[in-house]
Amino acid sequence: MVELGFQQADLLPLAPEIAILGSALLILLIDSFSRGKHGKAAVAIAAASVAAAFAASLALYGTTAEAFGGTFVVDGFSLFFNVAILLVTALVVVSSLDYLEEFYPEGADELTEYVVLLLFATAGMMLMASSRSLVTAFIALELAALPSYALVAFAKRNRASIEGGMKYFVLGALSSAFLLYGISLVYGATGAFDFVAIADAIAAGDVEPGVLSLGSLLVLFGLAFKVAAVPFHVWAPDAYTGAPTTIAAFVSSASKIAGFVLLFRLFTTAFPAEVDWVYAAIVLSVVTMTYGNFAAAVQDSVKRMLAYSSIAHAGYALIAVAVFSAEATGDSAFALGAGMSHLLVYGLMNTGAFLVVALVDDYYGAGYTFEDYAGLGRKMPAVGLAMAVFMLSLAGLPTGGGFVSKLVLFAGAVNSGFWWLALLGGVNSALSLYYYTRVLKWMWVEEAPEDQVELDRKPLALYASILFAAVATVALLFAFAPVIETATAAAEALLE
Amino acid sequence: MSDWIAIAAMVVVAGGLPIGVVLVSRLLRPSVPERQKQKTYESGEVPTGDTRIRFSIQYYLVAMMFLVFDVEVVLLIPWAVYLVQDPSTYVPAFVFIVILFIGMGWAWRNGAIQWIRPKGRERVRPRDV
Numbered sequence: 054m055v056e057l058g059f060q061q062a063d064l065l066p067l068a069p070e071i072a073i074l075g076s077a078l079l080i081l082l083i084d085s086f087s088r089g090k091h092g093k094a095a096v097a098i099a100a101a102s103v104a105a106a107f108a109a110s111l112a113l114y115g116t117t118a119e120a121f122g123g124t125f126v127v128d129g130f131s132l133f134f135n136v137a138i139l140l141v142t143a144l145v146v147v148s149s150l151d152y153l154e155e156f157y158p159e160g161a162d163e164l165t166e167y168v169v170l171l172l173f174a175t176a177g178m179m180l181m182a183s184s185r186s187l188v189t190a191f192i193a194l195e196l197a198a199l200p201s202y203a204l205v206a207f208a209k210r211n212r213a214s215i216e217g218g219m220k221y222f223v224l225g226a227l228s229s230a231f232l233l234y235g236i237s238l239v240y241g242a243t244g245a246f247d248f249v250a251i252a253d254a255i256a257a258g259d260v261e262p263g264v265l266s267l268g269s270l271l272v273l274f275g276l277a278f279k280v281a282a283v284p285f286h287v288w289a290p291d292a293y294t295g296a297p298t299t300i301a302a303f304v305s306s307a308s309k310i311a312g313f314v315l316l317f318r319l320f321t322t323a324f325p326a327e328v329d330w331v332y333a334a335i336v337l338s339v340v341t342m343t344y345g346n347f348a349a350a351v352q353d354s355v356k357r358m359l360a361y362s363s364i365a366h367a368g369y370a371l372i373a374v375a376v377f378s379a380e381a382t383g384d385s386a387f388a389l390g391a392g393m394s395h396l397l398v399y400g401l402m403n404t405g406a407f408l409v410v411a412l413v414d415d416y417y418g419a420g421y422t423f424e425d426y427a428g429l430g431r432k433m434p435a436v437g438l439a440m441a442v443f444m445l446s447l448a449g450l451p452t453g454g455g456f457v458s459k460l461v462l463f464a465g466a467v468n469s470g471f472w473w474l475a476l477l478g479g480v481n482s483a484l485s486l487y488y489y490t491r492v493l494k495w496m497w498v499e500e501a502p503e504d505q506v507e508l509d510r511k512p513l514a515l516y517a518s519i520l521f522a523a524v525a526t527v528a529l530l531f532a533f534a535p536v537i538e539t540a541t542a543a544a545e546a547l548l549e
Numbered sequence: 550m551s552d553w554i555a556i557a558a559m560v561v562v563a564g565g566l567p568i569g570v571v572l573v574s575r576l577l578r579p580s581v582p583e584r585q586k587q588k589t590y591e592s593g594e595v596p597t598g599d600t601r602i603r604f605s606i607q608y609y610l611v612a613m614m615f616l617v618f619d620v621e622v623v624l625l626i627p628w629a630v631y632l633v634q635d636p637s638t639y640v641p642a643f644v645f646i647v648i649l650f651i652g653m654g655w656a657w658r659n660g661a662i663q664w665i666r667p668k669g670r671e672r673v674r675p676r677d678v
Binding site: 078081082084085086 | 648651652654655657658659
């Protein structure tokens with residue numbers, strides 16, 4: 054008999070998720086009973102809950118627990134990603150305080166809805182990291198995706214925002230359909246939703262291989278949509294460009310990280326190498342990083358360039374699963390750990406870079422092209438330096454954690470015998486240097502035009518978020534060893 | 550196998566019934582061809598305008614709120630059946646309903662149910678005209 058009532062012990066490991074969801078409901082309640090809107094109070098509650106969830110995730114570290122009949126599992130792997138997602142959310146929540154007030158006339162009022170949607174999406178992403186059943190994974194994914202669609206279209210009087218939201222919604226719905234159909238085929242072949250039970254059914258050999266292969270491929274494609282891997286990336290540049298820039302930062306960082314958690318956990322625990330999904334992952338990885346870099350190189354808009362760069366980074370992160378093999382568990386765990394730490398570093402530096410765009414493009418209204426950034430580095434040295442850290446770290450130069458995380462990622466590929474994949478990644482990184490340094494050339498080398506906008510206002514929260522992301526990115530260059538050790542240990546525990 | 554025979558019989562009956570009805574009525578009824586009958590809906594009304602009309606987005610909001618409680622019923626009926634065997638399941642179901650009510654209360658407070666009055670048009674009572 055299935056136990057329907059929950060035990061109290063089930064709730065403790067889910068404390069981070071409960072903190073986030075509870076504060077979202079609290080903001081809704083306050084908003085229902087108060088006379089006016091209290092956007093700033095909502096931001097404060099959200100920041101407190103993110104901090105609480107962060108502390109809870111760190112406190113839970115080292116424990117492994119199952120909840121709700123094994124559909125949720127809290128282990129080092131899920132907590133590592135909780136931390137990465139919460140870091141991005143914290144940066145986005147804090148920077149939204151200045152950003153929205155400036156970008157929308159009614160900003161401070163509408164902040165409550167914005168914050169609640171952000172918290173729901175964050176909770177969905179954290180649940181994606183912990184779910185170990187196809188059904189809960191799908192529900193968590195929808196909980197993360199539906200608020201994201203609304204957030205992308207949040208600037209509802211801006212046509213680009215509506216267009217981006219519409220494209221994101223339609224293609225997101227399509228990808229959910231892919232995913233659901235894949236799930237139904239996997240269930241039909243194995244008779245199980247639980248990842249471990251699926252692996253057991255495959256190991257027992259009593260499955261229809263064609264149905265299983267097709268199902269797992271469709272699931273892979275559905276998740277490839279979520280992480281914006283080529284050729285499932287078409288929504289990403291438009292959605293990121295149209296969205297309010299803080300939301301572009303959130304969707305391109307946190308949402309991508311969450312898609313990768315599910316991809317990593319599902320494919321390494323449920324389909325270990327019996328199905329040939331690895332080849333599809335290799336093709337996706339190669340195509341994604343190459344296309345992302347070439348498309349980023351020809352962009353005029355900095356925000357679009359960052360959108361394509363985030364596609365290219367999805368390609369790098371896919372290396373972590375592309376080199377997976379069920380036989381060499383140690384090598385696979387190292388590659389997976391490298392992918393996890395790369396995603397953590399990527400979350401910080403990518404969010405930071407988008408926040409700089411939020412400051413320059415939206416807050417100051419300087420414009421969206423490379424030329425509009427002329428001379429800004431010397432006018433705002435702190436932001437200029439932060440942008441230099443982000444750009445060079447994204448390219449893989451040793452100004453930030455991006456250098457080491459890419460290094461271990463490629464080292465993981467070489468360890469697993471995929472030296473050519475590492476070589477391709479290296480060539481792509483060298484190529485990416487061109488467009489990343491292009492921003493810096495305009496910011497630092499070129500002279501500012503006479504008629505440039507005034508930069509006299511100081512948005513404190515936005516500045517603080519950018520500087521925090523920059524400092525954390527640089528710090529990860531020196532403190533990378535504990536990160537990669539934790540990630541590899543979590544990956545080893547996952548692959549056992 | 551006998552189960553499938555029953556289903557096949559149902560398919561035959563369900564498919565045959567409408568066909569049979571149309572055929573029989575065709576045999577029995579008098580044939581009076583007329584141009585009005587060729588029109589859409591066959592109602593004698595002349596169809597006007599496009600089918601793609603704009604309607605208020607409020608219908609969408611109401612439909613969304615309906616959907617939430619529609620799904621709630623689907624989830625609560627199995628729980629209600631199970632409640633007799635395990636009364637402790639009362640708690641999670643209660644939390645679930647409370648969460649739904651918070652959402653509905655918030656939407657209500659923010660005017661999702663409040664129907665917009667047409668603006669800029671004086672209300673004229675028929676008697677005054």
